[in-house]
Amino acid sequence: MRYAAITERLQGLGGAKWEVHAMAKAMAQTGQEVIALTIGEPDVPPPDELLDKANAAMRGGRVGYSNGRGEPGLLAALAARYTKRTGRSIGPNQVMCFPGTQTSLYAVLTALVGPGDEVLVGDPMYATYEAVIRAPGAAPVSVPLRPEFGFRMQAEDVAARITPASRVLFLNTPHNPTGAVLTREDLVALGRLAREHDLWILSDEVYEELIFGGSFTSPLDMADLAERTIAVSSISKSHAAPGFRSGWAVGPGEFMARLLPVAETMLFGNQPFIADMTALAVSKPSPVAPGMVERFAHRARMIREALHGVNALHVHEPSAGMFTVIDIRATGLSGEDFARKLLMEERVAVMPGESFGPSLNGWLRLSLTRPDDETAEACRRIAAFAARQMEM
Ligand SMILES: Cc1ncc(COP(=O)(O)O)c(C=O)c1O
Numbered sequence: 401m402r403y404a405a406i407t408e409r410l411q412g413l414g415g416a417k418w419e420v421h422a423m424a425k426a427m428a429q430t431g432q433e434v435i436a437l438t439i440g441e442p443d444v445p446p447p448d449e450l451l452d453k454a455n456a457a458m459r460g461g462r463v464g465y466s467n468g469r470g471e472p473g474l475l476a477a478l479a480a481r482y483t484k485r486t487g488r489s490i491g492p493n494q495v496m497c498f499p500g501t502q503t504s505l506y507a508v509l510t511a512l513v514g515p516g517d518e519v520l521v522g523d524p525m526y527a528t529y530e531a532v533i534r535a536p537g538a539a540p541v542s543v544p545l546r547p548e549f550g551f552r553m554q555a556e557d558v559a560a561r562i563t564p565a566s567r568v569l570f571l572n573t574p575h576n577p578t579g580a581v582l583t584r585e586d587l588v589a590l591g592r593l594a595r596e597h598d599l600w601i602l603s604d605e606v607y608e609e610l611i612f613g614g615s616f617t618s619p620l621d622m623a624d625l626a627e628r629t630i631a632v633s634s635i636s637k638s639h640a641a642p643g644f645r646s647g648w649a650v651g652p653g654e655f656m657a658r659l660l661p662v663a664e665t666m667l668f669g670n671q672p673f674i675a676d677m678t679a680l681a682v683s684k685p686s687p688v689a690p691g692m693v694e695r696f697a698h699r700a701r702m703i704r705e706a707l708h709g710v711n712a713l714h715v716h717e718p719s720a721g722m723f724t725v726i727d728i729r730a731t732g733l734s735g736e737d738f739a740r741k742l743l744m745e746e747r748v749a750v751m752p753g754e755s756f757g758p759s760l761n762g763w764l765r766l767s768l769t770r771p772d773d774e775t776a777e778a779c780r781r782i783a784a785f786a787a788r789q790m791e792m
């Protein structure tokens with residue numbers, strides 16, 4: 401049989417990166433005790449008032465078809481939120497609702513790039529980014545994010561990779577997997593390049609509310625970048641509600657008008673009762689984000705205290721998000737080998753750094769979402785495993 405080229409382009413970019421996670425799940429299903437620090441599921445349920453709102457809306461008949469852009473109440477709530485954050489008037493025509501950040505990324509990139517176009521993206525990157533860039537036929541151009549700059553993207557590293565085919569500068573702040581948060585100065589320098597080379601800026605801000613200290617700046621907040629910036633986010637992390645699949649894109653009205661048929665073709669709208677819940681969520685500060693910030697920051701410190709400098713492991717300090725990354729190169733193993741053997745020998749599942757790009761070869765990503773005692777036990781097992789590698 402013949403298949404479309406997209407199926408070739410996405411070969412190996414889907415589930416393959418999550419193999420260790422899948423193995424851990426399979427082991428747990430057969431009754432084996434595994435500590436899984438692979439994916440970042442929030443460690444609390446969504447706030448009750450959101451569940452009640454969704455329920456009441458569903459019972460109240462908010463179960464019909466929506467429209468391609470989103471429910472008016474949610475569009476207005478998001479427009480108000482971004483108007484407040486940016487200090488500029490953002491209208492509902494500048495917002496579009498999607499089932500999650502992931503779908504927003506897919507739709508936005510489909511509307512921005514095609515074959516022959518290049519997308520500048522940090523390496524390491526969130527595991528689905530290469531696929532969302534390749535899906536419309538564009539090519540990712542990796543910009544190494546260097547540990548010595550706290551993994552914050554540096555304008556000089558971008559400048560060295562710009563070509564006439566560059567179309568989009570794809571940012572992720574706060575960043576998964578490294579927890580880096582771009583500063584205003586970083587964004588000024590990156591924004592200058594984007595203006596000089598007429599690049600779009602796509603900013604994935606799904607961890608905005610999980611910053612461990614300090615402030616958040618988005619390129620969307622900068623008036624001189626507004627005409628070229630599209631921000632995407634969701635309630636998955638901020639409100640511990642990934643299963644509701646509720647996200648959005650915000651950007652120039654002209655771009656949103658182009659995006660609308662893409663969204664209509666893909667989705668024909670999303671669920672009004674989830675839109676009502678999301679409108680409530682985004683209209684005030686999240687009641688669950690501060691607790692997550694406290695717990696995740698605490699666990700990041702625990703892991704660093706337990707493992708940094710132990711058997712030559714190097715633990716990076718994240719500034720935000722749900723993860724921390726560890727440099728295990730001193731053990732002589734790749735991240736893949738370390739993660740597989742660790743699972744088999746110590747029943748601890750972590751993500752190999754390679755799943756996030758070649759620059760994290762020899763690194764691991766650990767999720768900060770498991771309880772303190774499990775996290776502490778995982779650290780003991782990782783240290784013991786690393787010690788055995790060093791003796792070999
Ligand atoms: C950087 C990043 N972007 C997007 C997503 C997907 O978010 P959503 O649930 O809103 O689709 C994730 C989920 O882990 C993520 O880490």
